[in-house]
Amino acid sequence: xxxxxxxxxxxxxxxxxxxxxxxxxxxxxxxxxxxxxxxxxxxxxxxxxxxxxxxxxxxxxxxxxxxxxxxxxxxxxxxxxxxxxxxxxxxxxxxxxxxxxxxxxxxxxxxxxxxxxxxxxxxxxxxxxxxxxxxxxxxxxxxxxxxxxxxxxxxxxxxxxxxxxxxxxxxxxxxxxxxxxxxxxxxxxxxxxxxxxxxxxxxxxxxxxxxxxxxxxxxxxxxxxxxxxxxxxxxxxxxxxxxxxxxxxxxxxxxxxxxxxxxxxxxxxxxxxxxxxxxxxxxxxxxxxxxxxxxxxxxxxxxxxxxxxxxxxxxxxxxxxxxxxxxxxxxxxxxxxxxxxxxxxxxxxxxxxxxxxxxxxxxxxxxxxxxxxxxxxxxx
Amino acid sequence: xxxxxxxxxxxxxxxxxxxxxxxxxxxxxxxxxxxxxxxxxxxxxxxxxxxxxxxxxxxxxxxxxxxxxxxxxxxxxxxxxxxxxxxxxxxxxxxxxxxxxxxxxxxxxxxxxxxxxxxxxxxxxxxxxxxxxxxxxxxxxxxxxxxxxxxxxxxxxxxxxxxxxxxxxxxxxxxxxxxxxxxxxxxxxxxxxxxxxxxxxxxxxxxxxxxxxxxxxxxxxxxxxxxxxxxxxxxxxxxxxxxxxxxxxxxxxxxxxxx
Numbered sequence: 001x002x003x004x005x006x007x008x009x010x011x012x013x014x015x016x017x018x019x020x021x022x023x024x025x026x027x028x029x030x031x032x033x034x035x036x037x038x039x040x041x042x043x044x045x046x047x048x049x050x051x052x053x054x055x056x057x058x059x060x061x062x063x064x065x066x067x068x069x070x071x072x073x074x075x076x077x078x079x080x081x082x083x084x085x086x087x088x089x090x091x092x093x094x095x096x097x098x099x100x101x102x103x104x105x106x107x108x109x110x111x112x113x114x115x116x117x118x119x120x121x122x123x124x125x126x127x128x129x130x131x132x133x134x135x136x137x138x139x140x141x142x143x144x145x146x147x148x149x150x151x152x153x154x155x156x157x158x159x160x161x162x163x164x165x166x167x168x169x170x171x172x173x174x175x176x177x178x179x180x181x182x183x184x185x186x187x188x189x190x191x192x193x194x195x196x197x198x199x200x201x202x203x204x205x206x207x208x209x210x211x212x213x214x215x216x217x218x219x220x221x222x223x224x225x226x227x228x229x230x231x232x233x234x235x236x237x238x239x240x241x242x243x244x245x246x247x248x249x250x251x252x253x254x255x256x257x258x259x260x261x262x263x264x265x266x267x268x269x270x271x272x273x274x275x276x277x278x279x280x281x282x283x284x285x286x287x288x289x290x291x292x293x294x295x296x297x298x299x300x301x302x303x304x305x306x307x308x309x310x311x312x313x314x315x316x317x318x319x320x321x322x323x324x325x326x327x328x329x330x331x332x333x334x335x336x337x338x339x340x341x342x343x344x345x346x347x348x349x350x351x352x353x354x355x356x357x358x359x360x361x362x363x364x365x366x367x368x369x370x371x372x373x374x375x376x377x378x379x380x
Numbered sequence: 381x382x383x384x385x386x387x388x389x390x391x392x393x394x395x396x397x398x399x400x401x402x403x404x405x406x407x408x409x410x411x412x413x414x415x416x417x418x419x420x421x422x423x424x425x426x427x428x429x430x431x432x433x434x435x436x437x438x439x440x441x442x443x444x445x446x447x448x449x450x451x452x453x454x455x456x457x458x459x460x461x462x463x464x465x466x467x468x469x470x471x472x473x474x475x476x477x478x479x480x481x482x483x484x485x486x487x488x489x490x491x492x493x494x495x496x497x498x499x500x501x502x503x504x505x506x507x508x509x510x511x512x513x514x515x516x517x518x519x520x521x522x523x524x525x526x527x528x529x530x531x532x533x534x535x536x537x538x539x540x541x542x543x544x545x546x547x548x549x550x551x552x553x554x555x556x557x558x559x560x561x562x563x564x565x566x567x568x569x570x571x572x573x574x575x576x577x578x579x580x581x582x583x584x585x586x587x588x589x590x591x592x593x594x595x596x597x598x599x600x601x602x603x604x605x606x607x608x609x610x611x612x613x614x615x616x617x618x619x620x621x622x623x624x625x626x627x628x629x630x631x632x633x634x635x636x637x638x639x
Contacts, residue, residue: 186438257475261539263436265489265546266465275492279479 031080039076043069066097113354120148120351129154130311130328135338138345148344150337152352154313155328158228159359161317162307162324163297165232166239171289173236174243181244182251183273201241209237210302217306228317231307231324235296242295246288250281283374290367294360300326325356382409382580383449383466383549385430390444391609392422392429394437400426401609403444405599412572412581414591414618417601417633422610423584426601427552430582431467432460448549465489468548472555474535476527476542483523485538486510489546505545513541514571533564540571544579551575553583557590569594588634592622600630 047065054060070093078086124147133150141149177194185191213234217225254277262272278285308321309331323331329349336345385407392400400422407413415423428434429442432453446453453463476485486506490497497505506523510516515537519530527538536556543551553572557565572594575581585591591598598621603610614621614630625631 255475257471257473258477260433260436260469261471261475261477261542262488262492264431264433264464264469264471265492265542266461266463267489267492268461271492271494276477276479280477 029081031077035076036073039073040069043072070094070097110357113350113357116347116350117352117354120347121354122147124149125151125348125351126156126355127151127153129313130337131313133311133337135340138336138338139341141344142338142341148347150344150348152325152328152348152355154310155323155325155352156355157313157315158307158310158322159297159324159326159356161315162228162231162235162303162322163293165229165317166235166296167289167293169232169236170239170243170292174240174289174292175247175285177240177244178247178251179273179278181248183269183277198241198244201237202245204237206234206238206299207301207305210234210305212237213302214305226306226308226321227319228307228314228322231303231322232317234302234306235299238296238299238302239292242292243289246292247281247285250284250288251277253284254280279374283371286370286374287367290363290370294363294367297360297363298326298356300330303327304330325352325359328352329356382578384409384580385550385582386445386447386450387430388445388447390426390429390442390446392425392434393439393441393443395439398609400429400601401611403612405612405615407580407582408597409580410576410578411596412576412583412594414595414598415582415584415601416586416588416591416598417610417613418603419586420606420610421601421603423599423601424554425610427554427582427584428469430550430552431469432463433469435460465493465546466548467550467552468543468546470536470539470543470551470553470556473559474532474539476530476535476538478526478528480527481524482519482527482530482538485527486541486545488542509541509545510538512544512575513537514567514574515541531564533560533567536560536564536568537571540568540575544575548579550580550582553581555584555586558586565590588622592618598622600625600627600633602629602633 044065046068047061048056050064050068051057051061070090073093074086074090077089081089128151130150130152131154137149141147177198181191181194185194210231213230214226216233217230258276258280259272262276263269267275303324304327307324307327309327310321310323314320314322329352332345332349332352336342338344385405387403387405387407390400390403391398392403403426415427417423425434430446430453434440434442442454444454448463448466452458476482477488480488483502483506484491486509487497487502490502490505507516507520510519515534518534519538527535530538536559540551540556557568560568569590572581572583576596583591583594595618597615598618599615600613600621601610602613614625614627616626620626621630622634625634631637
C-alpha cells in the first residue's frame, strides 16, 4: 500500500525523488538497538557462570556481570562503530556504573531503616516519652509479648526546638555576614579575614563546637549549664558557615545590572539590597538554609555535651536537660533501658532513626518547595 | 523638567587610570545629544559620570564639574541618590527586575524608595509611564505578569517606562538598542523623538545612522591608543558632524575610514 503511494508520488514528481532503500547509508556501520540488550543478557549469563566457579553469591555475580558487560560492550562497539564511538560507549557505561554504585548505599540505608524502623512506628511511640519506662517495664513487655512501651515524643520535640533556635540564631548572622561580604566588603581586608575564618569554621569538628558552647555557657551560668539553648548555640556554630557560604554564592550570581538599574532609579543601597538583591536570590538562600538545617539536625556529639540527655518531655530550651532524636538513638543503643532485654531499645532506636530520616527528607522537600515558590516567575 | 547639563574640564578615573580626560560640553535642555566613537574611548564611562553611576564601580572617581542647571553634581554634601533620581538611566541590556510584575517594574523607583502611593495614583502613574514609553497597548492586559516574559524590545521600553516614572529631568541611555532587532530599534528611536519634548536625552550609540536619525547634537569621542585617556574630539550639530566635520579624525570616523 505504502509502496504504491511512493510510486505514485515518484511519478507525480517526475521520478526526481531518490529510490526508497531499506537502510540509510548515513546510518551505516551502527549497532542495531537490540544489540546492547543482547550484550547485557550475555554478560549476565557469563557473570553467573563466572560467579558459580568461585562459589555463587550476589555481589560477585553483579561485579562479574558488570565488568564483562563493560568490556564486551566497548569492544563490540569499537569493532562495529569505530574507535570514537567505542570510547564513548565505555565512558557512558562507566558513568552509569558509578551512578549505580553511588546509589547502592542510599538504597541499602533506606531499606534497612524502613525494615527495622517501621515496626516501631505507632501513635504511642510518636506521642509519648520515655518517662517512667525502666528496665523492669521492658522486661515485662518482652516476657508477656506485649507491644513496646515508651516513645520518642520528647526527642522529636527536642530536635525541633533545638534546631529551630539554632536556625533563629544562624540565619540572621549568616545572611548579614554574606550581605556584608558581597555588597559592602568587596576587596577589603576585613572581608578577606571573614572569608578565611568562615572557611576555618566549616572544618570545625562538631564535638569541638559542642565543647565551645558548653564552655561559653559554663563561664556565664556555672559548670552545669546544660539546656536546649546551649545546644542551639553549638549547632549554630556549625550552621553559620554553611549559611554564609550558600547565601554568598546566591548573592554573587545576582546580576550587577539589577543593582545598577536600582541605583539609577535613585534607590539607596540598603533598599536595593533588601528589595532587589535578596528577593532575586531568596529561593537559593532558602534552599541553602534548609540544607544547612538538614546537616545539623543529625548531630549527636554536640547535643550530648550541651543539652545532656532526658527521658521526660521538656519544651523549655532555657532550663533543664533535653534529648534529641540522635542522642535518643545513641542512648537506646549504647545503654539499653533493660540490659537483659535489649530488643525494645533497639526497636525504639530504629524507629527514631526512621523518624530522623523522614524529617531530613521533609526538610529537603520543603527546600525545593520554598525554592520554587520564591523563584523569579517566568511566563508571558 | 528638562534641565541643562554643563560639564567643565572633567577627568574620569578608574583608581589611578585616567579613562577620560578634559571633557567640556554643554547639553541643552529638551534636546537629544548623541555620543559616538570607537569602543573603549570612554563615552559610556563619561555618560555614567553624568548621574554619578561611575562611582558605583570600585575605584571610580572624577575631577572637575558637572552642573545640572548650575548645581554641581559633585559638590560637597550632594547625595548621589538625589542626583540619580533626577537623572535617570537606561542600560545597554534590558534589565527589568525579575521578581516583579510589569506594573511593579514601572513603580519600582517609587516603591523601592518606600514612598507611599495610593492605588489610583499608582495605576495612573503606570498607565502614563507605559504610554510614555509606547508600551501601554502591548501590555495593558497583563500588567501583573512578570516583566521578564516580554520580548527584548518590550523589556527595553519597560525599562524606559520605569525610568520616566520617577520623573527625571534628564534621561541617559547607554547603547539602548544594541541588543535589539531593527523593528524594536525603530520603536525606541521613535520614542526618543517623543521624549525630547519633555526631557533632556543623552544617548551613547555605536550606530552612526542612529545618531544621525535621532540626535540634535553629536559629540565624537576618540582615543589616541590603548592605555591613553579618551577625549572629546568634536561637539557640534549632528548635521555638521556628519556632513561637514571640522576635525580630520571625526571625518575619518563618520565616513568609515577610521582605523
